[in-house]
Amino acid sequence: MTDTPKSPKKLVLYVAGQTPKSLTAIANLRRICDTHVPGEYEIDVVDLRQNPKLAREHDIVAIPTLVRELPVPLRKIIGDLSDEEKVLISLKVEG
């Protein structure tokens, strides 16, 4: 019996510099991941104020927005991630 390699999991959080909602979203995401799914996700924080063109990849309109890039299907959560339950549902629901 061999170990099955884990499927990659990746989250991308789009923020706009240090707006209050952006800062809150970063803090909330780190807390939720550390508490409930520690080490499972690769987290990428993208500052659209530094590079607005990166919004194109995931068609981002409102900031902050969290994108579950992997596993597919892609999911988006808009807002500062204060609703922990809603975040967890989006992260854990497969497909």
Place this chain on the structure above:
Amino acid sequence: MTLAPEALAELKRRLREAEDTIRAIREGEVDALVVGALDQEEVFSIGGDADAFRVFLEAMQHGAAALDGSGRLLYANAVFAGLVGHPVEAMRGHPVADFLPPDMAALLERMIAAPEAHPAGLPVVLATPAGPRHALVSVAPLKLGTTRGFALTLTDLTERQRAEQAERSGRVAAAVIRSANEAVMVCDLSGRVTHANAAARGVFDGDPVGHLLAEIVPLVFTGSLAPADTADMLRQAMSGAALQGLEAQAPETARINDLLVSAAPLMVAEGEVAGCVVTLVDLTQRKALERQQLLLMRELDHRVKNILAMVLSISRRTRRNSTGVEDFMESFTGRIHALSATHNLLAQKSWTELGIAEILAAELAPFDSVSRGRIALAGLDRMVTPRAAVALGILFHELTTNAVKHGALKGEGGSIAVSAGSEPGGGLLIDWKEQVTDPVTEPTRQGFGTVVIAQSMLHAPGGGTELLFEPDGLRCRITIPSEDIA
């Protein structure tokens, strides 16, 4: 037209996403939007520029932080981070209460629940590596873009309180120095007087402020362990030694010569010496009293010895001329009383000069009943020294008792005239002349009285007595030397 199930699902997902975006914007869950066509995207903040707010926050001199509605830290300036003792990055996104002491966290929770209840803020004490800091914490509602939260400020009052305390301490110290009876002077590290109270100004006949203490008060200390001089005293005090109760002389000061000196380091902070506090107590009067007391003790000793010698001499001579114990007792007691009467007079006059009339009156007092109206006095208002007074007292006693026993006061009809007149050499001649009815004959042997009379006033040149047994009554000429005339 029929859509493939996958296309329909994609459309539904996009619709859901669009609806979710609109809802999030409407409900204020986002605070920035990406606007613009391809290659033209721009990010716009909703409700204001947070960067400007942050720049403003950083420029504030007070500790300031922006919290979201649940008390999590969004921004904080460096002053806030310094007071709380945690870097801003470590606190960002976390409840700020997690980084505060428990009592302050509880206080903050109450203030966030009712920010309007404490508009002036509440005092707190923060433990920092540099020591405790006293601060005023205040909380006010804040709206940052679409986020409602709180502005938290920490005003560091430590320096202001320290300055106020220093000022208060300074006022108290100045008042203490002013109200001290002793002369108090404060010197800086160079030994120059910076403060002096009124007593110090009185001592030196001017204002010592601005002068070097060692120059205006060169002290000469007594005692082997005492400082060498004023400069040495200041050096010792400033090195931390407290010098107390040093007796010193200040020969060059205007009004005070003898001083009791104390010197202590002026501590302005823990271990920091800023100068020296010198206290001077005037001992001049006390020293003068001590000297006078010593003089009096020696004088008293001298007089007691004189009196004892005199009493012994009286005792010996009285015994030699007494016929029995009773005769001895009577004569001896009478003579001691005579001595005592003159001493009483001298004590009343603090051992200064006495009038001749006073001395005679004291000796005549025991014989008042027989002498009243029979003694005429003239020119006895002159004053004599204590030495002459004691001799005159015994002399008058012997003349009086002799007159009572054998002379003018023995029977009826006799009288005595006592007069005084100046001698050419500056002395005084007292003439004691008795008038009797029965003729007088010279006694065949010398009694004590005769010896005393004959030897009186011989203590100085020019003094002496002469006893003449004139037929109409005894005459005694007493010459008081000029040096005993006051």
